[in-house]
Amino acid sequence: MAEQDIARLLAQRSFTELGARERARALLDAGSFRELLDPFARLMSPWLPKQGIVPQADDGVVVAKGLIDGQPAVVIAIEGAFQGGSLGEVGGAKIAGALELAAEDNRNGTPSRAVLLLETGGVRLQEANLGLAAIAEIQAAIVELREFQPVIGLVAGPVGCFGGMSIAAGLCSYLLVTREARLGLNGPQVIEQEAGLDEYDSRDRPFIWSLTGGEQRYASGLVDGYVSDDVEAIRGELHGLFGQGKPAQERSRRHAWFLERLRAVDTSVQADAAAVRSAYQGA
Amino acid sequence: METLSFEFPAGQPAQSRALVGCVGSGDLEVLLEPGQAGTLAIQVVTSVNGSAPRWQLLFERMFREQQLPALNISIHDFGATPGVVRLRLEQGLEELNHG
Numbered sequence: 001m002a003e004q005d006i007a008r009l010l011a012q013r014s015f016t017e018l019g020a021r022e023r024a025r026a027l028l029d030a031g032s033f034r035e036l037l038d039p040f041a042r043l044m045s046p047w048l049p050k051q052g053i054v055p056q057a058d059d060g061v062v063v064a065k066g067l068i069d070g071q072p073a074v075v076i077a078i079e080g081a082f083q084g085g086s087l088g089e090v091g092g093a094k095i096a097g098a099l100e101l102a103a104e105d106n107r108n109g110t111p112s113r114a115v116l117l118l119e120t121g122g123v124r125l126q127e128a129n130l131g132l133a134a135i136a137e138i139q140a141a142i143v144e145l146r147e148f149q150p151v152i153g154l155v156a157g158p159v160g161c162f163g164g165m166s167i168a169a170g171l172c173s174y175l176l177v178t179r180e181a182r183l184g185l186n187g188p189q190v191i192e193q194e195a196g197l198d199e200y201d202s203r204d205r206p207f208i209w210s211l212t213g214g215e216q217r218y219a220s221g222l223v224d225g226y227v228s229d230d231v232e233a234i235r236g237e238l239h240g241l242f243g244q245g246k247p248a249q250e251r252s253r254r255h256a257w258f259l260e261r262l263r264a265v266d267t268s269v270q271a272d273a274a275a276v277r278s279a280y281q282g283a
Numbered sequence: 284m285e286t287l288s289f290e291f292p293a294g295q296p297a298q299s300r301a302l303v304g305c306v307g308s309g310d311l312e313v314l315l316e317p318g319q320a321g322t323l324a325i326q327v328v329t330s331v332n333g334s335a336p337r338w339q340l341l342f343e344r345m346f347r348e349q350q351l352p353a354l355n356i357s358i359h360d361f362g363a364t365p366g367v368v369r370l371r372l373e374q375g376l377e378e379l380n381h382g
Contacts (some may be wrong), residue, residue: 019305039302039314052284054330054359056306057314081307 013231016156016180020079023117023156024064026231027075027238032066037094045088047127056082061091063098069239072112074102080119080159087120087165088127092134099141099151106148113149113242116142116172117156121187122163135164142171150174150246152238155181155214156229162187171252174241176225176234177214183223184212199270210273220280222251286328287335289342293323297352301378304371311360311368313375318353329360341365345372352379 018026025033037043039057048055060082064075076095078085087095098114105112123131142151153172155161157180161169166185169175177183186194188202201207210216218226227237258280265271265279296317304312318324323346327338356375363371 039312040300040316049284049328052330054284054306054328054361056312056359057302057357079305081305081310083306 012228014229015231015234016158016178016229018231019081020060020062020077020117020119021064024062024075024077027115027117027235028064028066028068028073029070034065036063036065036098043090043094045090045124045127047088047130048083051126053083053126059088059091059094060085061087061094063094068113068115069242071242072105072110073115074098074112075115075117077117078119083124085118085120085159086122086124087131087135087138088124089130089134091124092131092138096134096137096141099138099145103141103145103148106145111149114145114151115238116151116153116168118153118161118165118169119156119159120161120163120165121159122165132164135168139164139168139171142168146171146173146246146250150242150244152176152241154234154238155183155223156234157181157214160184160187160212171250173247173250174225175223175251176227176237176241177217177223178227178229179214180229181214181217182209182212183214183217188212211271211276216273216276219277222280224251284328284330285332285334286326287338289325289327289339291323291325291342291346291351293318293321293351293353295352296320297354297379299379301375303375303378306359306361309362309364309367311358311363311371313371314357315375315379316355316357318355320353323351323354323356325356325358327358327360329358330362331360337365341368345369351376354379 015023042057044055044057045059060079062077067073076098102112102114123135145151150173152174153169154176156178160182162184166183169183188208191200192202214226217223225237227234261279300316302314304310306312
């Protein structure tokens with residue numbers, strides 16, 4: 001290995017190896033991190049203990065205010081290691097509330113922007129409709145806030161982003177992924193259960209990543225940036241996108257174009273990575 | 284799931300608070316906050332039923348060696364082994380001194 005490759009690897013600081021709180025701290029300007037409703041507030045799920053499941057003091061969601069590139073920002077990080085990053089009533093309300101406060105800031109003249117660190121299987125099944133309602137509120141809040149300032153979603157991995165929160169990801173002004181990321185409406189095991197092992201083998205990791213992995217999603221034009229698992233690279237990407245301001249048109253507003261592409265797909269043959277890329281890119 | 288309470292003698296209240304760990308598989312979350320002078324109070328919420336004697340022995344062995352400041356410690360345990368519990372507690376106590 002060349003000398004400079006070794007130096008570069010040693011200088012690199014992995015982002016995916018960080019927990020949710022460290023991720024939020026790493027993206028905010030040094031010394032500006034201030035957490036809202038921190039774990040000592042003990043705003044926990046009232047539903048998990050009733051079902052014999054140990055809760056977490058922050059319900060798996062970290063809301064941190066601070067500065068990004070000198071501008072006011074809120075970073076919302078989901079902890080993928082707690083209950084698969086699933087969203088229940090409390091964690092969901094923390095995210096929706098933080099986004100709504102950022103929109104309120106903007107109406108009052110403070111240009112708050114938001115970063116969502118999405119590491120989630122979607123709704124927390126133990127909290128059912130309360131989780132679904134919270135996710136709907138999050139989606140509405142993203143759409144409201146993105147009118148003022150960019151809302152940037154980042155799927156870093158290893159959990160990925162699935163279920164209702166993949167729709168939230170699709171509503172972001174910009175979406176970033178790493179190679180470790182996966183993004184999809186249904187998780188691999190759900191698809192396997194519904195469509196059968198022949199169609200979709202959830203244990204075949206190269207196959208799963210070839211269809212839903214970060215690189216494939218970027219090559220298909222479904223996300224805006226493909227970043228390496230490095231704190232400085234991710235910070236740089238965020239600064240660049242915030243510097244650009246809002247996109248001319250959000251991806252979710254281009255739904256007609258996407259639907260047209262999907263209608264042209266021949267579903268009688270098993271899709272592979274190349275077929276999916278060409279379906280979206282028309283190559 | 285079980286909720287357990289423990290009390291041990293302690294010194295003066297700690298000066299800061301700390302959080303370490305996560306309620307992930309085989310791991311635990313520990314919140315340490317200043318407590319009542321003279322008392323170390325520990326509340327454990329654990330996914331493993333029938334583990335009270337194991338926690339008692341683990342704490343006794345750990346606190347025999349050192350007098351701790353007065354703390355309220357909350358533990359949310361998701362099946363951590365005694366070795367992991369001890370590492371997390373020691374990490375938390377170290378964070379108290381550097382927080």
